[in-house]
Amino acid sequence: MIRQEGSLRPSYKKSVIRRIFGNEMDQEIRDIIIKHGSNILCSDTFKETFDQTHHYKTTVGDHILGVTVEAVKVCLRHNQTDDQTLGNVVTSCLCHDLGIVGRDEKYNNNFETLIWHPKDSAEVYKELTGEEDERVLDAIHSHMFPLKPPMPKHREGWILTWADKISASMDILQIPPVTVEEREELLELAEKEQE
Ligand SMILES: [Fe+2]
Numbered sequence: 001m002i003r004q005e006g007s008l009r010p011s012y013k014k015s016v017i018r019r020i021f022g023n024e025m026d027q028e029i030r031d032i033i034i035k036h037g038s039n040i041l042c043s044d045t046f047k048e049t050f051d052q053t054h055h056y057k058t059t060v061g062d063h064i065l066g067v068t069v070e071a072v073k074v075c076l077r078h079n080q081t082d083d084q085t086l087g088n089v090v091t092s093c094l095c096h097d098l099g100i101v102g103r104d105e106k107y108n109n110n111f112e113t114l115i116w117h118p119k120d121s122a123e124v125y126k127e128l129t130g131e132e133d134e135r136v137l138d139a140i141h142s143h144m145f146p147l148k149p150p151m152p153k154h155r156e157g158w159i160l161t162w163a164d165k166i167s168a169s170m171d172i173l174q175i176p177p178v179t180v181e182e183r184e185e186l187l188e189l190a191e192k193e194q195e
């Protein structure tokens with residue numbers, strides 16, 4: 001058999017990596033995100049995230065969705081499935097990088113972005129939801145750990161910082177954390193949920 005290595009190997013590698021670390025969004029994961037995050041997904045603030053490039057080739061919005069799917073997978077894998085934990089995790093993930101939107105106008109360089117965007121994301125979370133949950137705030141503030149303190153105090157923060165690293169790595173490897181179809185379906189279901 002003739003193998004067309006040049007054309008097949010890259011996509012084969014990506015599909016293997018996606019299978020191991022991937023964020024395929026099955027029905028259970030989708031239902032959890034819709035249940036706890038449809039209000040955020042339907043907000044004008046969230047829609048803006050798809051207009052800003054992030055990690056070279058993806059958008060802030062697609063990165064955020066990848067983080068959220070990975071975090072929910074961690075919760076399911078480790079039986080962290082009570083409503084409060086899932087709600088905190090989904091909210092933290094969906095809001096963790098909202099403060100980075102408009103980065104070119106807000107920050108002078110990558111260092112400033114690293115330092116300030118968690119704090120700005122926490123402000124967006126408060127404005128968007130009207131909530132100030134201590135665990136959600138802690139998770140958003142600490143999501144850049146270990147690149148930047150503080151260290152997470154609660155499990156939600158550890159789940160977010162782990163999921164953020166996995167999803168960011170996939171962004172950089174140009175393996176879409178969620179497919180276009182998965183993203184569109186999720187956003188459509190969120191709109192229906194909010195009607
Ligand atoms: Fe971030």
Ligand SMILES: [Fe+2]
Pocket residue numbers: 063067096097164
């Ligand atoms: Fe992130």
